[in-house]
Amino acid sequence: MTTESVFTGLKVLDVASYIAAPAAATMLSDFGADVIKIEPPGAGDPQRRLSSVPPSPRARANYSWHLANRNKRGMVLDLKAPAAVEVLKRLVEWADVVITNFPHGTREKLHLGYEEVSGWNPRVVYADITGFGDAGPDARQPGFDLTAYWSRSGLLASTRDAGAPPTVPVWGSGDYTTAIAVYAAITTALYHRERTGRGADVGTSLLATGVWATGTLVAGALAGGTPFALHDRTVPVNALTNPYRSADGRWFMLATSSAHWPALARAIGRPELGTDPRFADLQGFAENAAALTELLGAAFGERPFAHWQSVLTRERVTIGIIQTPEEAAQDPQLRVNDVVVPLEGVSGLDHTISSPVTLRGVPKVPARRAPELGEHTDEILDELGFVPAEIAGLQARGAVPGAPAAEAA
Helix, strand or coil, X not given: CCCCCCCCCCXXXXXXXXXXXXXXXXXXXXXXXXXXXXXXXXXXXXXHHHHHCCCCCCCCCCHHHHHHHCCEEEEECXXXXXXXXXHHHHHHHHCCEEEECCCCCHHHHCCCCHHHHHHHXXXXXXXXXXXXXXXXXXXXXXXXXHHHHHHHCCHHHHCCECCCCCCCCCCCHHHXXXXXXXXXXXXXXXXXXXXXXXXXXXXXXXHHHHHHHCHHHHHHHHCCCCCCCCECCCCCCCCXXXXXXXXXXXXXXXXXXXXXXXXXXXXXXXXXXXXXXXXXXXXXXXHCHHHHXXXXXXXXXXXXXXXXXHHXXXXXXXXXXXXXXXXXXXXXXXXXXXXXXXXXXXXXCCEEXXXXXXXXXXXXXXXXXXXXXXXXXXXXXXXXXXXXXXXXXXXXXXXXXXXXXXXXX
């Protein structure tokens, strides 16, 4: 890597699968860290195949794989082979950070438990992700973002309209959110090591980040609060925070407050409503929410969205267009702010999504394709000091492949 960034020189070992833990390693790679990704022989990380599994959009390029694994070097290592232990030990000794998401019990069998890893390298920052945490009856249960982050946390039950059953959310969204939490834990531990010289054992769970995302509602429950009913856009709790549709069929979110009600009344051409006694205080807005929703819905349905965007912006009333993912992908705001960035080396995939952490004035590494399966195995073994005869022995004992395999479609 030629671009100097904040983590240039930091060495990261990614011994994880799917999205959350590998994406945390990717965030470190965005700022220059040298990340080695370990995959099992055969098909490798199951995430290589996620782009072809519904409801992932069908595309020729393996966009999901490159999103969570760009800028890494790839190595195949069969952790179940006894001969792999010496390779893993040297990798841990090389690393500043080790990231894994193997369940408790499994990780110890694969020599990836914290006690063994920190014994090899006391300065290592050991970061892990679990489904449900380190303790309790479900500590060893597998968890996915749909089951642990969304379902168990209370988030999925709360993000639906009245009368509607729970739906399937944007899968992977909980994983990418959890990746930010793990990245934060790692950077906190690196600061701790900078001050003390000691490594650390850090991590989070999908359940913990899901509860954090549902924090207002769960904290309210802890306080014995009385919950509101599920949202009904025709009879909302607050008509000023509600979706509406314009004359050209565009849905948008109105997100304003009673303090801006006179300005909103002017914008819809009904200035007299600004002093309507029905909307004189918060209690009035609550009691007349259905009537106000009907009134606003009729007004917004008379003009196209462009009109409302113009007049409401002028009145400093906040709205937001409800875009599809396809529209968001083309939103110029994403490119001018480097949310969508160029991706090098992938046929049919010119751009990807940058991580949301920005250090102004500190460059990120240009996004390059994720590794093919086992692409850098020989290179890494050489860097770790294995001589050709030792490598041949590792191959003979099944720890590493004889030659790099092709990337999964």
